[in-house]
Amino acid sequence: MKFSVMVNEGPYTHQAADTAYHFIDAALRAGHEVFRVFFYHDGVNNGTRMTTPPQDDRNIVNRWSALAVEHDLDLVLCVAAAQRRGILDADEAKRNGKDGDNIAPGFRISGLGQLIEAGIQSDRVLVFGD
Amino acid sequence: MSETKKFMYVNRHAPYGTVYALEGLEVVLIGAAFEQEVSMAFIGDGVFQLKQGQDTVDSDMKNFSPAYRALGDYEVNRLYVERDSLEERGLNEDDLMPLTWEDEDDDWAEKKSIHIVSRAQLADLLEEQDVILNF
Numbered sequence: 071m072k073f074s075v076m077v078n079e080g081p082y083t084h085q086a087a088d089t090a091y092h093f094i095d096a097a098l099r100a101g102h103e104v105f106r107v108f109f110y111h112d113g114v115n116n117g118t119r120m121t122t123p124p125q126d127d128r129n130i131v132n133r134w135s136a137l138a139v140e141h142d143l144d145l146v147l148c149v150a151a152a153q154r155r156g157i158l159d160a161d162e163a164k165r166n167g168k169d170g171d172n173i174a175p176g177f178r179i180s181g182l183g184q185l186i187e188a189g190i191q192s193d194r195v196l197v198f199g200d
Numbered sequence: 201m202s203e204t205k206k207f208m209y210v211n212r213h214a215p216y217g218t219v220y221a222l223e224g225l226e227v228v229l230i231g232a233a234f235e236q237e238v239s240m241a242f243i244g245d246g247v248f249q250l251k252q253g254q255d256t257v258d259s260d261m262k263n264f265s266p267a268y269r270a271l272g273d274y275e276v277n278r279l280y281v282e283r284d285s286l287e288e289r290g291l292n293e294d295d296l297m298p299l300t301w302e303d304e305d306d307d308w309a310e311k312k313s314i315h316i317v318s319r320a321q322l323a324d325l326l327e328e329q330d331v332i333l334n335f
Contacts (some may be wrong), residue, residue, distance in 0.1 A: 075335065111223055151223060182230040189331040190205055190234065197334055 072103045074188035078199030080115035081130035082123070087116050091133060098141050104145045106188040109177075110197070117145065119174035131174045132149040139174030145177045146184045158191035206237045207260050211246035212334060215246035216261045221249050224335030225267055230249070234276035240271075241279035241322060247285045250296040250314065271302030277313045 072185055075094055075115070079086040093105050108117050121131040137144050159179050163171040172180065189195050209228050213220040232237060242250060249268070256263040271277070279299060286292060299313040317325070326332065 078335075110227075111219060152224060154219075182227055183234070184205075185227065185333075186231045186234045186236070189207060190236065191204060191332070195331050195333070197332075199334070 071079055071097075072105050072191070072193045073102065074106045074108065074192040074195045075099055076185065076188075076195060076197045076199070077109045077113040078111045078197065079108060079117060080112035081121065081163055083112075084200055085131055086188045086198040088163075090129070090139070090196075093198070094143070094194065095137060098137075098143075101171075101193065104141070104143060106146060106184065106187055108185045109145070109147045110151050110182075111184070112155065113199075114147045114155055117147045117152075117174050117177040118172045120172045124182065135174050135176040143176070147173070147177055147179045148185070149181055150180050168172045204237055206239075206252065206328060207231060208239050208241055208326065208329040208332070209332045210241045210326075210332060210334040211249055212244045213250075214248040214334060215265065216243040216256060216259065217245075219333050220335045221246070222262070225249075225264065226332075227333065227335070228271070228276060229267070229274060230272075232276055238274065238276050239280060239325070241323070241325065242279065242281045243285050245285075245289075245291060245298075247281055247291060248332065250279070250281065250299070251291070252297050265298070268297060268299060272299060272313055275301070277301035277311070279314045280317045280322060280325060281314055282319060283316050286316070301324055 075090055077087055081087045107148040137143055147176045158168055158171045160171045173198055211224055215221045254263055254265040293316055296314055300310045301313050302309050304307045
């Protein structure tokens with residue numbers, strides 16, 4: 071089956087990002103396809119490489135990046151939600167006159183159309199949020 | 201993309217306490233460009249999103265309620281509001297914005313966008329959907 075996943079909460083405060091990760095990991099290992107993971111609302115905070123959790127805890131951002139590399143996963147941060155919350159790639163930083171970017175490896179920034187397209191293209195869309 | 205799917209946006213939060221309503225509406229407005237079969241549901245505190253006379257001046261929040269009036273122009277004209285949720289909050293249909301759309305297949309007749317439905321009717325509507333995004 072072809073899944074797409076929407077992640078609507080940030081890391082650590084809510085379990086939604088963890089549950090989404092474990093679902094995707096299990097689905098891929100079971101041979102399913104994941105067309106896209108779309109991060110919205112505070113979910114865009116899953117995509118900042120500045121995250122520095124304590125050593126004895128899981129690193130949610132690095133975990134996403136590793137999964138993206140391993141499975142060529144499409145991790146998309148909503149541009150409007152990301153701008154509100156200070157998540158930028160190099161292009162966005164330049165365009166908005168900011169002094170640096172913070173997007174984590176394996177993520178890209180794009181528009182809400184990517185979410186709708188995921189809904190059209192996938193057999194199922196799963197929303198992980200509060 | 202010729203395939204048409206049924207998208208339903210389920211709104212569960214009051215308009216200003218959290219960002220879910222505002223960012224949810226942004227998805228609906230962008231999604232309208234994709235020519236899918238779109239509807240919205242309002243349950244729980246989500247019914248407050250459609251309340252008439254929203255005034256955010258003192259709280260310094262952006263009053264985005266006028267944007268709901270534009271939904272009809274985007275052909276988003278099926279807004280299902282759960283009756284029990286309204287009643288539990290002391291509201292009725294007259295407390296909501298009179299949202300309308302113009303039906304081009306009926307000589308541009310102005311029609312109501314808001315439909316008050318029971319919990320059971322809403323459950324049936326949810327069952328019909330291909331994609332449900334909840335905010």
